[in-house]
Amino acid sequence: MRVICCHPAHSFSAGRPLVACLQVFLAMCLSHFLGGCAVLDSAAGVSLYAHPELGDARQLSIAVIPFENFSPTPNAGVIAAQLVSTELYAQGAHTQPNEETVRRLFETDGVELDRAYNRLNLSDIGRRLEVDAIMSGSVPEFSYQHGVRSDPVAGMILVLTRVSDGRILWRGSLSQRGTVVGPGETLVSAAKRVAHRLVAGLLPATAPQTSQ
Structure with a gap:
């Protein structure tokens, strides 16, 4: 088992929100205690945790809720969830139901999109949506860092929770700074990466092989 927090190439700068650093640190530490034989690794700035019972996530029906x-x-949480849902589908995962169904469920419960998901019962939501797992998350960074140049910075923390027992099967976190060179790099394109x-x-x- 390897534990590497805050890879130097993608570490949080002093100007970024303190909550972002705390969330990544807590995510990594909690992951260490969630399963005795769990796999916790980090490569190229991506911090990942996988429970031994995860198996092939492509066999799970997954509902992505706004982060x-x-x-x-x-609306950064909504945008990020849409990007993750698109990536899951593109890389072979079985995502359901559609975004509008999830939105209606949240509206019925009086829950604002983008807010207070730590108070949600994910297993209950998953049973109502009739899925195997819920992909939830948070967005600590989604903005432009202004200095000599304006660089888009996007960060996400994703959590895959099994509906049947509420167990966290997988967790991942990554923060990346893009470099604006002409009109090519935008905040959304950085978040897509x-x-x-x-x-x-x-x-x-x-996962398809693409140059990053």
């Missing part, structure tokens, strides 16, 4: 937003950008790399960590056998 909790800790960034200064409105984060989503791609995290989902590739969940579904390594089916």
Whole structure:
């Protein structure tokens, strides 16, 4: 088992929100105690935890709910969840139901998108959506860092929870800074790269090979 927190190439700078650093640290530490034989690893800045009972995530029906937003950008949690859902589908996972069904469930329960998901009962939501697992998460970073140049910075923490017993099967976190060179790199494109790399960590056998 290897534990590597905050890879130097993608460490949090002093100007980034303290909550982002705390969330990644807590995610890694909690993962260490969630299963005695769990796999905890980090490569190229991606921190990953997988419970031994995860198996092939492609065999699970997964509902992606909007992520909790800790960034200064409105609706970043909703946008990030959409990007992750798209990546899951593209890399061979079975995602259901559609976004509108999830949105209606949240509206029925009086829960605002982007907020207070730590108070949700994910197993209850999963049973109502009739899925095997829930992909939840948070967005500590989703903004432009302004300095000599404006660089998009996107960060996500993803958690896959089994509906039947509430066990965390997988957890991943990554924060990346993009470099704006002309019109090519945007905040959304930086977030897409984060989503791609995290989902590739969940579904390594089916992840397409792309240059990052």
